[in-house]
Amino acid sequence: MNGTTSAWRRWPVIASMVILAVYLMLALAGTFLGDQANVADVTRTLRPPSAEHLLGTDGEGRDVLSRVSVGAGISIMLAAISVALGAAGGLIVALACGLGARWLDRVLMAPMNAVLAFPQLLLAMAIAIALGSGLTSAVIGIVVTIIPVFAVTLRGEALRSRSEAFVEAATTIGLPRWRIALRHVVPYLGTTMTVQIAANFGSAVITLAALSYVGVGARPPTAEWGAMINDGLQHAVSGQWWVGVAPGIALLGLVIAVNIFTDQVRARRRPAGW
Amino acid sequence: MFRDIRQRLLASAVTIVLASFVSFVVLRALPGDPARLIAGPLAGPETLAATRSSLGLDRPFFAQYGQFLWNFVRGDWGYSFSVGDEVREALTSRLTATLELALYAFVLAVVGALVCASVASFRPGFRRGLVRLFALVGLGSPPFWVGLVLIVVFSSYLGWWPGPSGRLSPQLYPPEPVTGFYTVDFALHGDLIGVSDSAAHLVLPVVSLALLPWAFLTRLLTANMADTAGQPYILVVRSKGVPAWRTHVRHVLANSLLPTVSSCGLILATLITGSVLVETVFNWPGVGAMLTEGISAQDFALVQSFILLSAILYVVGNLVGDAVNRMIDARLRTPGAAR
Numbered sequence: 001m002n003g004t005t006s007a008w009r010r011w012p013v014i015a016s017m018v019i020l021a022v023y024l025m026l027a028l029a030g031t032f033l034g035d036q037a038n039v040a041d042v043t044r045t046l047r048p049p050s051a052e053h054l055l056g057t058d059g060e061g062r063d064v065l066s067r068v069s070v071g072a073g074i075s076i077m078l079a080a081i082s083v084a085l086g087a088a089g090g091l092i093v094a095l096a097c098g099l100g101a102r103w104l105d106r107v108l109m110a111p112m113n114a115v116l117a118f119p120q121l122l123l124a125m126a127i128a129i130a131l132g133s134g135l136t137s138a139v140i141g142i143v144v145t146i147i148p149v150f151a152v153t154l155r156g157e158a159l160r161s162r163s164e165a166f167v168e169a170a171t172t173i174g175l176p177r178w179r180i181a182l183r184h185v186v187p188y189l190g191t192t193m194t195v196q197i198a199a200n201f202g203s204a205v206i207t208l209a210a211l212s213y214v215g216v217g218a219r220p221p222t223a224e225w226g227a228m229i230n231d232g233l234q235h236a237v238s239g240q241w242w243v244g245v246a247p248g249i250a251l252l253g254l255v256i257a258v259n260i261f262t263d264q265v266r267a268r269r270r271p272a273g274w
Numbered sequence: 275m276f277r278d279i280r281q282r283l284l285a286s287a288v289t290i291v292l293a294s295f296v297s298f299v300v301l302r303a304l305p306g307d308p309a310r311l312i313a314g315p316l317a318g319p320e321t322l323a324a325t326r327s328s329l330g331l332d333r334p335f336f337a338q339y340g341q342f343l344w345n346f347v348r349g350d351w352g353y354s355f356s357v358g359d360e361v362r363e364a365l366t367s368r369l370t371a372t373l374e375l376a377l378y379a380f381v382l383a384v385v386g387a388l389v390c391a392s393v394a395s396f397r398p399g400f401r402r403g404l405v406r407l408f409a410l411v412g413l414g415s416p417p418f419w420v421g422l423v424l425i426v427v428f429s430s431y432l433g434w435w436p437g438p439s440g441r442l443s444p445q446l447y448p449p450e451p452v453t454g455f456y457t458v459d460f461a462l463h464g465d466l467i468g469v470s471d472s473a474a475h476l477v478l479p480v481v482s483l484a485l486l487p488w489a490f491l492t493r494l495l496t497a498n499m500a501d502t503a504g505q506p507y508i509l510v511v512r513s514k515g516v517p518a519w520r521t522h523v524r525h526v527l528a529n530s531l532l533p534t535v536s537s538c539g540l541i542l543a544t545l546i547t548g549s550v551l552v553e554t555v556f557n558w559p560g561v562g563a564m565l566t567e568g569i570s571a572q573d574f575a576l577v578q579s580f581i582l583l584s585a586i587l588y589v590v591g592n593l594v595g596d597a598v599n600r601m602i603d604a605r606l607r608t609p610g611a612a613r
Contacts (some may be wrong), residue, residue, distance in 0.1 A: 042535065062525070062566075067550060093292060109291065110288075110292055111296070113289050113292070114292030114293045114295065114296050115293075115296060116292040116587060117289045117290065117292070117295060117585045117586070117589050118296070118297075118581060118584070118585045118588070119543035119544075119545040119546055119547045119584055119588055120359065120543075120580075121546075121547070121550075121551075122547055122550070122580070122581045122584055123296075123300070123581060125577070125581075126297065126300050126301060126577055126578070126581050127300050127571060129572060129574075129577060130300050130301050130574075134425075183472065196307070202414065206414070206416050207315075208417055210416055210418070210420075210547075210551055213418050213551065214550070214551070214566050214569050214570075215566075215569060215570045216569060228418070229416075229418060229422060230418075231417050232419075232422060233422055233555060236425050236426050236430065237425060237429070237430060237437050237438060237439075238421050238430075239430050241426040241430070244422045244426075245422065245426060247421065248415070248416070248419035251414075251416065251419070252414050252415055252419075255414035255415075256410055256411065256414045257411060259413060259414055260410070
């Protein structure tokens, strides 16, 4: 844990944490709003930002700010679920590959590499279409594309851990393999996990929005950022910029905060890069 | 060296075969019935059964996969009911529009990254901060949203460039096709109005498409250049009296290019997915927009061919990147040294 404290004191980490906290509050406000954000009102369509509607209203008279905050909840929650499932799946595969028999490694890594051969978004898209569009399908699509990312990076670390003294020692005193894996190798993978989780969270938020944007994620009334940007596209040309720009800025801010955090954790491990 | 390359080729071939299996499994074997999708929600059981057997869906699983693979290799990629044409025809007919977009975006991203990374890694300060900030924003922005913002600012508000109106203004006719690239074809015919109009239509989509690969490459290259700049041999070059900027370009940049070259596959991937996301924003009549339409129509044949083709392109891109690296860098040629 050397150097941890000094790195955590650096301001970019604090700044990104503050931004993330703001997003969580926004999302919390969004959950209280719930379906209220989807109530259309034809008497106030496409109003520009004002004191009453801070980010204006969209083509159906819904308040853009409320929808953005509902979208924050959806994005954060679903990205977190996708990354958690993907990380768990990838970890299991990595432990089996890194610590298990050689044949198991080969058998498991082949499909991982096959999935990695696809551009991530396209495969997620195909999976989501095959399962029938909806947010659940989108999450499954993202999870399937994330698992191999974790599996490959963590497998390398797990293989390296085998030659570490503490693993050899644990093997020598005759601990069962699962115990070595859980108590000794998993903590060893911790930092790599953190970096990967943060990095994949950011990309999961973007992928989710992209899936909804092309129409395989959230269905129309749902206040998902990607779907909102798609909706805002038709108003962009005619000058009602706030409909599409606002959810995008929300997304951008979240991803940037997460990426800054990722960079800082990564820099703590490898000082030269950024 | 050749043994090494042969091994890489073999591994890539295996990956492509497995990828074809994945794409087959995803779109045929998962719940969801292609026959139902093609026949429509109102079709009766007989129609469904007929559609199913005409698609070969009543045959055993591996027979279906074998058939799919064989058809794919032969170039028979199935019928796209959303376009109303053979998938291969549909894809090739709209390929040049995408290629024109992607090629300009590629050049912009690479040149931009080379310049920005060189400037950013030269010395710390304002410029480095600015490039970092832009790269951070670029990495976080979904390409379709960038397109929307560019339309709002440069088309609706400033009126500098045309908005989402495809490749040409409506009053112009497309040029006689020679290369399929409007800018090049107009230039070949000496039509300056056509050149400027098609170029103006390219600006915003190209920038939205290039932003992500630019940001990615800039970050990668800047990190590598910062690493290289600290190497002892750079100090030697400087102490021989070579000017700082010249050292930076001739020695630091040149020695930091390898990871950039080998990320070739990844750049291809960002361009492919980017074109899917950006083309719809600008009504660009390319393959990406066609795929998006195919997605909303749940056109399995089209989507399947597209993702399999992009996987092949991605794998080949990685292979080419590695091969080029090997040609540039003698250290990688020793067998066993490379991974």
